[in-house]
Amino acid sequence: MKKDEIIRFCNSLGLDTLGFIKCREFTELKDFFYERKEKGLENEFEEKDVLKRINPFNYMEEGKTIISIAFPYLHDVNYFDNGFSVYTRGTDYHRVVKSYLSKVCEFIEGIGGKALAFVDSNFLPERHIAYLAGIGFIGKNNLIITKKYGSYVFLGEIITDLEIETNERNYKEIQNFKECGNCELCYKACPSKAINPYKKNSNICVSYLTQKKDLDDKHMKLLKGRVFGCDSCQNSCPYNEKIEFSKIEEFYPHDFMNKENSIQLINASTKEFKDSFFKTSCGWRGKNVLKRNALIKINNDKGDISIVKTDSPYLKDYVDRLLNSNKI
Structure with a gap:
């Protein structure tokens, strides 16, 4: 089966957290995105056209399957507190993730498929896709939390025209936060209260503020x-206490970024x-x-x-x- 072949190839690259969903319009997100727009919660990094955000066929008309892959970045080192989030310490993840995804795309093309890779600079709802694909769950801190690496992962996607067997999770369960239970440590840790029991406002997230012009x-x-x-919500999350570390060498912190x-x-x-x-x-x-x-x-x-x-x-x-x- 092509699915097993792709999984084995990804494993050979050191990528062991991936999943597959059907390539489709994510109509279940339409009302959510329109509500954010009406409330002025969008920021300059977001695609303004809601219909584009929910439609992966804008990238590949003949797309049949979306592959979501997690890339762990936290290494087993002492991260010096210098004001930089730990995700920034290694080589630019945009380049690193794209290089791995390109290899997967070449493999897919080698077994008869067409494939396009995406990392960050696109309008795919990547956390939603990752949840549906079983990569992890979306926590109260709005991050994907994986079983093996906690929330310390980057996400990448591949759209392919191969018809691959999928086992999609029910999107209606996302907002139940059942894995978080009654825990609200991330709410208490958030310095700007961008996340709280009542509302999530990414426009006052401190991580976003450090990027704002x-x-x-x-x-x-x-x-x-x-x-x-900002790592406050991650540092407080119990799911990040006992995790495995990344083996992706490119994400090991540069010396000048760890002092x-x-x-x-x-x-x-x-x-x-x-x-x-x-x-x-x-x-x-x-x-x-x-x-x-x-x-x-x-x-x-x-x-x-x-x-x-x-x-x-x-x-x-x-x-x-x-x-x-x-x-x-």
């Missing part, structure tokens, strides 16, 4: 030393940035946003940002705002 003063205070990403590096980041030239931070999973956001967040971190740690010299009007504005807020 422009920050209000009140949002700068929420960062509290975070330079990119205090705010000053290095702020002083980095364009070339130095491209040779270091740009190669990580947060480099895509550009050096000025990362430098801004490093400024906020240094200021939060009671460091002296008045000595920071910059030719960037964007960064100078944040230096001035931070210095003014210190006087209040």
Whole structure:
């Protein structure tokens, strides 16, 4: 069977958490996406056309099956708290995951199928797909939580024209959070209360705020030393206590990403940035946003940002705002 062949090939690459669902329109998400749009909960990273978000046939008209694959990224090392989420420490996951998916696509093409790979830069509802495919469950923290690796996984998808046997989970069970039970530790840990028992608002998630181009003063205070990403809800989750670690070498943290590096980041030239931070999973956001967040971190740690010299009007504005807020 082609399904068994694909699973064996993925296993040979070290990928052991994958599932298959029928390629179809996810009409069950339509009302949810429209409600988010009406409530102003969408952000600039989301596809605005709801009908595109629920229709994978926009990518492959003859698609029959979607394969969801989890890529564990947490290694068995001591992650130094420098303000960077642990997912950012290794080589850019967009490139790493795409390279693995490309190999799987080549294999599928070799057994007579057509295949397209996707990682992050698309409008597929990847967590929904992963849940349906049995990769894991969606927790109260809105993350996919796998049995083997907890929530420390990236997701990738492949659409193929091969008809493959599937065993899709019931999407109606997602919001029951039955695996979480009465646990609300992630709600208590969330620094901005973006997740809570009543409402989820990704627009005030601190991880999102570290990626946002422009920050209000009140949002700068929420960062509290975070330079990119936020692991608070993951750190508090019981499902992340006893997990297996990643064997994907590319996700092992770079030395410069596992030490205090705010000053290095702020002083980095364009070339130095491209040779270091740009190669990580947060480099895509550009050096000025990362430098801004490093400024906020240094200021939060009671460091002296008045000595920071910059030719960037964007960064100078944040230096001035931070210095003014210190006087209040």
